[in-house]
Amino acid sequence: MNRTSAALNRIQPSPTIAVTNKAAELKRQGRDIIALGAGEPDFDTPDFVKEAAIAAIRANQTKYTGVDGTPECKAAVQFKFKRDNGLDYGLDQISINSGGKHSIFNALLATLDAGDEVVIPAPYWVSYPDIVRLAGATPVVINCGVDQGFKLTPAQLEAAITPATRWFIFNSPSNPTGAAYTRAEVKALAEVLMRHPQVLVLADDIYEHIVYDGFDFASIATVEPGLYDRTLTMNGASKAYAMTGWRIGFAGGPAWLIKAMAKLQSQSTSNPCSISMAATVAALTGDQGFLAERNAAFQRRRDLVVAMLNQTPGLICPRPEGAFYVYPDCAGLIGKTTPAGTVLATDEDVAAYLLEAEGVAVVHGAAFGGSPAFRISYATADDVLEEGCRRIQRAVNALS
Structure with missing residues (x-):
């Protein structure tokens, strides 16, 4: 029982x-x-974001929405990806989810089977391997120690990829280490991935805006456009916009994958919170100062x-x-x-x-x-x- x-x-x-x-x-x-x-x-959370949420409540934007986001929120994410990353996505290539973890969960559960492998550099965010295991697949963990600045080398990535590799999870800046990859380092990893067309790339960019000393953040599909069709670029409102409790994550990627994620979401959470999406529109399109x-x-x-x-x-x-x-x-x-x-x-x-x-x-x-x-x-x-x-x-x- x-x-x-x-x-x-x-x-x-x-x-x-x-x-x-x-x-x-x-x-x-x-x-x-x-x-x-x-x-x-x-x-x-910034006041102008809170005001947008209050206005949405007063406007009775409190009903069900599209399963994976309102058109307005998708358009704001579309705008953000173009402005910040130079990435062009159609609205059918954008998914809005109940937090960044939910975006990752949807993508992996929708695409992994027993026997598939997912390459994960360590130290890693705690949820990556467990979501892979939940999907019945196998996490392939690569140790990237303090002696190498907690960063994966191209040789390590090459050695870890097998015919069973389905995904590579790439988190920069990193949780837990804060290590961030330069454009040159991202490009070197991308060159490895270009030799393995069966591998999908999950770019966890959630800390994109939190960088120091003039660091130049670069998303992997921006650095290597050849990876665009097999990269899911994931981000969210939680960290940069101090909206952890609002539970909004979002992702841009190939239309087939976004459709698969929506299918899964339709039978799990359904739509993210309508009020939180209205707040996210303000966060992404308002003054970023x-x-x-x-x-x-x-x-x-x-x-x-x-x-x-x-x-x-x-x-x-x-x-x-x-x-x-x-x-x-x-x-x-x-x-x-x-x-x-x-x-x-x-x-x-x-x-x-x-x-x-x-x-x-x-x-x-x-x-x-x-x-x-x-x-x-x-x-x-x-x-x-x-x-x-x-x-x-x-x-x-x-x-x-």
């Missing part, structure tokens, strides 16, 4: 959500917790966290080019003993120790396929980050 499906048993709950929930529960119990686990900007202002704050926070973590014995923290995460290597802490006498054997032990000893919630590196490390989200206030890093330093200094 209590049996769950084989497909469900192939996956695990999201570790990042688990850490966020645990931190929230400890706060409810009265613990002084600094939660650095969630990938969620602390900025408010606030993005640079917020990026300046993110860059300041990045520099603060990187500096403080690199002053901590046993931690090595690379300086990321984008997103709002750092991914410090904690190999120097493995094997050390806590004041309570516990030996830290894994990065999960390190994360548990930081939470228990100092009330700092981070996500362990094994969740992202890259150990020993942990992820910190610096999408929160400067004073909170400074206190969190001080606590990490205190916890590390207490080890023997």
